[in-house]
Amino acid sequence: MSVMTADQVAVVGAAGYGGAVAAAILHRHPSLELTAVTARSDAGRRHDALYPRYRVPLVLEEFDADAVAGRAQSAIVAYPHGAAAPAVRALRERGLRVVDLSADFRLGRERYERWYQAHAAPELLDDAVYGLTEVHRDEIRGAGLVAAPGCYPTAALLALWPLRDLIQDVVVDAKSGVSGAGREATETTHFVSVTENIQAYKVEGHRHAAELEQELNGASFTFVPHLIPVEQGLLASCYVTADLRGRDPLELFREAYDDEPFVELTGEPPGTDDVRETNRCRVHVKVVEERVIVLSVIDNLWKGAAGQAVQDLNLMLGLPETEGLE
C-alpha cells in the first residue's frame, strides 16, 4: 500500500493526446508518482493499450474527484475547455494543486467569455496563474492553480517576450502539426485531408489570439494558424516591426533566455524536428532590413501542453524545474 505523500499525481483526461503525454512524463518522473489516470469514453482500457509506446501501465478510470483526491495531492487536468472548469473546481475543493491544460483558466473572465462562453467556475480565476514558465515563474511557484498556455501562444510569446516593450506591430504566421487538433476523428484530421496539404484556418480569429492579446498588453498583432502534415511540432514565424531605440534584438533575447533551461537561441532557423518530444523551445532571431524576424519552434504536445504543465507542476511543488523533462 502506497503511503500518502505530497508527490502523488493524477492525470484527469489522460486518453487525449495532451493528457497522454502528461501521463507518460509523470510515469517516468523521478520525484513524482503517477497514481491515477482518468478518461471519459476510454475508461476501463489500459493506458498502454491506447498508447503503447508511452508505456504507462495503468487502467484509465472514470473521473471521480473523491477517488482522485484519495490518491493524489496534485493533478494535471486535460479536458476540453468548458469541461475542464468543473473538474478543476472539484479537485481544488479537495485541496489538490492543479495544472489545467484547457483555456478555462488562461484568461480574465471578460476576455474568456468574449472568446469562449460563460465561465463555469469564475471564482477560481483570481487565483489562477498563466503558466508560461519563463514569464510567470515567480507567480507559479506556490500557486494552487496554473493554466498551461495554449500551444500557439507558448511559441509566439516566447518569440516575442524579449521585445514586448518595443513592438509596434507583429505578424505571427504559425504552423502546427495535427496532434494539436486533438484526438477526435474529423474531416480535418483524416489522413487523406492532411497529407500533401497545407492550409490556413480561422483567419479571422483563432481563440489562441486571446492569450496573445492578454499577454502582449495591447500590442497590435495579426495571428494566422496553419495546419501542416506533421504529427507533433509547431513553428511560429513572427515578423516584428519594433522601435528598437538602438537596442540589439539578439542581445535582448540573450538577456531573457541565457539562463532558461528550456529555451535555446539558434544560429540557424530551427526545425520542429529539433525539439520533437522535448520540452525545448528553439528561437532564432534575425533582423532583415527594418524587420525583426523571430522563428520559434516547440513540440505542441510537450512545451506546448504537457511538458510545460509538468514544468509548472515542478515549480508549484518546489521541485527542480527541469525534473522529469530531460
Next chain:
Amino acid sequence: MSVMTADQVAVVGAAGYGGAVAAAILHRHPSLELTAVTARSDAGRRHDALYPRYRVPLVLEEFDADAVAGRAQSAIVAYPHGAAAPAVRALRERGLRVVDLSADFRLGRERYERWYQAHAAPELLDDAVYGLTEVHRDEIRGAGLVAAPGCYPTAALLALWPLRDLIQDVVVDAKSGVSGAGREATETTHFVSVTENIQAYKVEGHRHAAELEQELNGASFTFVPHLIPVEQGLLASCYVTADLRGRDPLELFREAYDDEPFVELTGEPPGTDDVRETNRCRVHVKVVEERVIVLSVIDNLWKGAAGQAVQDLNLMLGLPETEGLE
C-alpha cells in the same frame, strides 16, 4: 436542354473517395456526359467544393431513382455494401446499365451471405458480372450490371491470373493507402494514427478474401492486408508456390498481358507511385529459388475502384475500353 442519348451517366454516391474519382473521370470523358451526381449527407454541396482539384462543377443531389433515370442511361453506384443493392435495383428497374463499386454483386449469394449479410437484391445476382476487365471482358461487354472488384482482389488477381492453373499455394501480403479505408473519419484514418506507422489488420479474414476464393477457384491462399501512410496506392506482394511443369512464368505473364492496355510488366519492382492517378496495373515477376514472386501495384481509387468501373462501363456501352482513362 440536353437531348436524351445513350451517353449520359450518373454517379450515385459521388461524395465518397471512389465515387468522387468516378465523377472526375466521367466529367472529362470524351464520349460520355456526366449529368448527375448524388450524395447522402453532402447533398446540396457542389462537388468541386468537396473535391476542388477534380473540378466537377455539379451540385450533389439526394438520390432519386426516377430523377437519375430521367437524365442518364447508365450509372456508377458508389455506396457501401448493403446500401448499394437497393439503389442498384432501383436503377436496373428503370433500365439503366450499372457498374457497382460495392461488394454487393461481386460474389455468389451463398458466399456473399457468408462473408457479409443477407443479400438485399438476390434476384440481380444471376446477371451480374465480376468486372475484372482483363479476365471477364467478354461477359462485361453488353452486361447490364457489372460489379467492380475490390481494390485488393484487383491487384492480387492480376498478379495471379496467368498462374491460376499452376498455383499450389500463395501468400498475398497486401499494402494499401488510407483512401482505401474510405472517407469516414475514424481512429484508424486519423493522421496521427497513420503517419509513422504500418500495421496489418483483419489477419483472420478480410472480406476481400472472398473474391480471391471465388476467382481463384479453390487454390490455397493466405491474404493479409496492411495499412500504410500513403493516400492512394496499393501493392500486392504475392508469393506463389506453383507446379510450373516446365513453363516459364514470365512467358505466361507475357501471353496474358502483352495486349492489355492497362497492365504492364516491369523489369524492376514497381512502386505505387508509378501508377498514381492512372488506371494502370504494373506487375513484376521473379522466380527466386522455388518460389514465384509477383508484385503488383495499382491506384486503389483508379484501377482498384473508379477507373476500372469506367473501363467496365466503356465495354458495356461499346466504347473503346481505354476512353477517358489515358
Next chain:
Amino acid sequence: MSVMTADQVAVVGAAGYGGAVAAAILHRHPSLELTAVTARSDAGRRHDALYPRYRVPLVLEEFDADAVAGRAQSAIVAYPHGAAAPAVRALRERGLRVVDLSADFRLGRERYERWYQAHAAPELLDDAVYGLTEVHRDEIRGAGLVAAPGCYPTAALLALWPLRDLIQDVVVDAKSGVSGAGREATETTHFVSVTENIQAYKVEGHRHAAELEQELNGASFTFVPHLIPVEQGLLASCYVTADLRGRDPLELFREAYDDEPFVELTGEPPGTDDVRETNRCRVHVKVVEERVIVLSVIDNLWKGAAGQAVQDLNLMLGLPETEGLE
C-alpha cells in the same frame, strides 16, 4: 517522317521535376507535338522509366541545339540558372521560341548579377518577357523568349497584384513542398530530414525575392520561405498593410481575376491539395482589422513552373491559353 510544322516542341532538361512535368503536359497537348526531350546525366534512358506515371514514351537525348532545331519550332528549357542561358541562346539563334524555367531571363541584368552571377547571354535580356501570364499577357503574345517566373513569386505576385498600388508593406510567409528544391539528392531533401519537420530557410534573402522586388516596383516587403513535408504544393500567406483609400480589396481581386481562367477566388482559405497537379492558383482575401490577408496556393511544378510555361507557350504560339492545361 513527321513533317515540319509550327507545332513541334522540345523540352530541354526533361529529367528534372519541372522539365518532366512540362514533357508530361506537352505529350498530351492537343495542338502540340512533343518531339524531343533532352537530359544531361540521364540521357539514354526513357522518360517513362524515370517518371512512369507521366507516360512520356520518349528517350532522353543529349542536348544538341541543331538536332532540337531540326525537330521543333519551340522549346521549354528547364536547366538550372547559369546553365540555361547558353542553351537558350543556342535555340534562339536557330529561330526557336523559348520558354525558360530558370531565373536567367526573369530579371534585368543589374538585378540578376546582384542576386545571381555574371549573365551568360545578356544580349537576350531586352527581348525576354517575364511570363507571369495574368500580368504580362500582352507582351507574352508573340514574344520569342519568355522567362517563366519562380514558384514563390508566382504565388506571391498573384496574391499581391490587385493591391500593388496600395501596398505600404507586406510580409510574405511562403511554404513550399520538397519538389521545389529539385531532384538533386541532398541532406535537405532526404526523407528523414523532411518528414515530421517544418523549417524556414534563407531568411536573409532567397533569390526569388529579386522577382518580387522587380515586379512590385519598390514596395516594402519581407519574404521568408519554409520547407514543408509535401511533395507538390506551395502556399504564400501574405500580410499586407495597405492604404485602401476606401476601396474594397475583394472588389479589386474580382476585377483583376474574374476573367482569368486559372485564378480562383475562394470563400475559405485554400489548401495546396485543392490545386495539386493543376495549373490553378486559388486566392483567398480577408481583411482582419487593419490588415489585408491574402492566401494563395499553387502547385509549384504546375502554375509555379511547367504549367505556367505551357500557358506562356500557348500564348506565344497563338493557341488558346488553357489548351493542354485542363
Next chain:
Amino acid sequence: MSVMTADQVAVVGAAGYGGAVAAAILHRHPSLELTAVTARSDAGRRHDALYPRYRVPLVLEEFDADAVAGRAQSAIVAYPHGAAAPAVRALRERGLRVVDLSADFRLGRERYERWYQAHAAPELLDDAVYGLTEVHRDEIRGAGLVAAPGCYPTAALLALWPLRDLIQDVVVDAKSGVSGAGREATETTHFVSVTENIQAYKVEGHRHAAELEQELNGASFTFVPHLIPVEQGLLASCYVTADLRGRDPLELFREAYDDEPFVELTGEPPGTDDVRETNRCRVHVKVVEERVIVLSVIDNLWKGAAGQAVQDLNLMLGLPETEGLE
C-alpha cells in the same frame, strides 16, 4: 579530469543514424559515460548540431584508435560494412570491448565473403558473437566482440525463433522506414521518391537474408524487403508453414518470451508506431488455416541497431540488460 574506469564508452561513427542513436542512448545511460564520438566527414561539428533532439553535447572527432582507447574501455562501432572491420580490429587490439553495428562480424567467413566481399579482419571472427540478445544471451555475456544483427533479421528472427525447429517454409515480407537506408542522400532516400510510394527492392536477394540463412539453420525461406514512407519503424510479416506436431504456437511464443524484457506478445496486430523510439519488439501470432502468421515490429534504429547494441553492451559489461533502455 575523469578517472579511467570500466564504464567509459565511445561511439565510432556517430554521425550516421544508427551511431547517433547509440550516442543518444549512451549519453543518458545511468551507468556508462559517453566519452567520445567520432565521425568521418562531419568531424569537427557538434553532435547536437547534427541531431539537436538527441542532445549529445560532444564534438565529433576524427577516429583515432589510440585516442579512443585512452578514453574508453568499450565502443560501439557504426561504420558501413567493410569499413567497420579495420576499426574494430584497432579497438580490439587496444583491449576495448566492441559492439559492431555492421555486417562484418555477423556471419561466418565463407558466408560473409559470398554475400559481401573479402573479409578485412577474419582472425576476429571466431570470437565474435551474433548479438541477438534473446537468442545468444549467454554467449554475449563476457564476449569481447559482438555483432549487432541487421534490422530485418532482428525482427524476423524474433518472429521465427520459437518455431525454428518446426518450420518447413516461411515467407518474410518485411517493410522498413527510410532511416534503415542510412543518411546518405540518394535518389532512393529523396523525399519525393519516398512519399506516396511503397516498393519492394532486392527481390532476388537482400544481404540480410544471409543472417536468416545462418540463424535459421537451413529452413527454407523467402525474404523480400519493402521501403515505406516512414522515418523509423520496421514490420516483418512472416507466413510460416510448420509441422506443429500438436503444439500450440502461441504457447511456444509464451515460453520463449514471457521473461524477455523487450519482447511483447500482443493480442492485436502491432503497429510500428507502438515501438517507435523504444527497444521493444512486439510480436503477434495467429494461426489461420494451415499457416502460422507472425507479425513482428521494431524500431529499426533501436532494437534493430543501436538499442540492441546497448542491450548487448550491458550484458558484456555485467550491467542490468535493460539499463539505459527504458
